[in-house]
Amino acid sequence: MGELDGKVAVITGAGSGMARASARVFVREGAKVLGADVSGREKETAQELGGAFVPFHADVSQEADVEAMFAAALEAFGKVDAVLNVAGIGGHGKMADVTTAEFDRIMSVNLLGVMLGTKHAIRTMVPIGGGVILNWASTGGMNGSRTPVGIYCASKAGVISFTKQAAIEYGTKGIRANAICPGLTVTELSGGREAIEKFPALVEGAPMRRAGEPEEVAELASFLASDRAPFITGAVLAIDGGLTATTP
Numbered sequence: 001m002g003e004l005d006g007k008v009a010v011i012t013g014a015g016s017g018m019a020r021a022s023a024r025v026f027v028r029e030g031a032k033v034l035g036a037d038v039s040g041r042e043k044e045t046a047q048e049l050g051g052a053f054v055p056f057h058a059d060v061s062q063e064a065d066v067e068a069m070f071a072a073a074l075e076a077f078g079k080v081d082a083v084l085n086v087a088g089i090g091g092h093g094k095m096a097d098v099t100t101a102e103f104d105r106i107m108s109v110n111l112l113g114v115m116l117g118t119k120h121a122i123r124t125m126v127p128i129g130g131g132v133i134l135n136w137a138s139t140g141g142m143n144g145s146r147t148p149v150g151i152y153c154a155s156k157a158g159v160i161s162f163t164k165q166a167a168i169e170y171g172t173k174g175i176r177a178n179a180i181c182p183g184l185t186v187t188e189l190s191g192g193r194e195a196i197e198k199f200p201a202l203v204e205g206a207p208m209r210r211a212g213e214p215e216e217v218a219e220l221a222s223f224l225a226s227d228r229a230p231f232i233t234g235a236v237l238a239i240d241g242g243l244t245a246t247t248p
């Protein structure tokens with residue numbers, strides 16, 4: 001018996017990192033998953049996970065792609081119980097140097113993409129009694145960052161804000177919406193294990209003095225998507241080795 005037996009999940013960004021790890025954990029726990037990515041690497045995830053995982057090519061910043069993604073999930077599995085809006089991109093630049101082009105690039109994936117994923121998740125799940133929305137924000141959306149990633153942080157603060165709004169507006173329609181805020185996690189986006197080992201300052205502020213593993217975040221997502229978390233909604237959950245508990 002898995003904690004997600006019989007559930008269907010849509011996961012964006014499923015060709016890499018925390019989304020791929022989530023697909024792995026969701027399938028292990030008995031879910032069927034439609035995993036979307038713009039990279040083409042969602043097909044590699046499908047090779048690894050077999051028939052319980054359907055790959056789908058989508059750019060989350062394009063509304064037509066997002067609509068098609070939900071239609072494909074309904075066609076493949078007949079319902080959607082959980083949506084994990086994980087796809088995201090990084091971007092550096094001090095506040096006095098950022099350009100409007102960089103602002104648009106980051107916001108289009110991290111904020112517009114998650115907004116579209118949330119909108120169409122609600123439209124898909126409310127008619128079938130509700131479901132769970134998990135939006136990937138960041139500790140950088142709860143506070144600022146010591147690294148120059150202000151626009152990225154602003155995009156993640158936006159994700160936290162409208163995740164709460166979705167929880168408020170659709171709580172009585174069976175929707176639970178929560179924001180997951182990882183701290184530094186070992187993925188391609190953060191430069192991988194090698195980069196993190198090269199710059200120990202990156203983990204100095206965290207009481208556990210290490211970066212998180214994608215699987216650790218995936219386990220939280222599985223619990224939140226399961227029937228074991230029926231009263232958790234509108235929450236902003238840091239999973240950061242204690243980083244946001246500290247003052248420097």
Ligand SMILES: NC(=O)c1ccc[n+]([C@@H]2O[C@H](COP(=O)([O-])OP(=O)(O)OC[C@H]3O[C@@H](n4cnc5c(N)ncnc54)[C@H](O)[C@@H]3O)[C@@H](O)[C@H]2O)c1
Pocket residue numbers: 012013014015016017018019036037038039041058059060061086087088089090109113136137138139181182183184185186187188189190
């Ligand atoms: N890694 C970290 O330290 C960290 C910390 C906090 C939050 N996050 C957030 O976690 C989420 C997952 O990041 P990750 O670290 O696993 O990164 P990752 O780079 O390993 O995976 C991100 C995936 O999103 C996909 N993607 C990018 N743009 C897309 C688009 N327009 N449409 C569809 N797919 C797209 C990429 O192709 C990639 O497969 C992101 O939202 C990121 O901002 C990461």
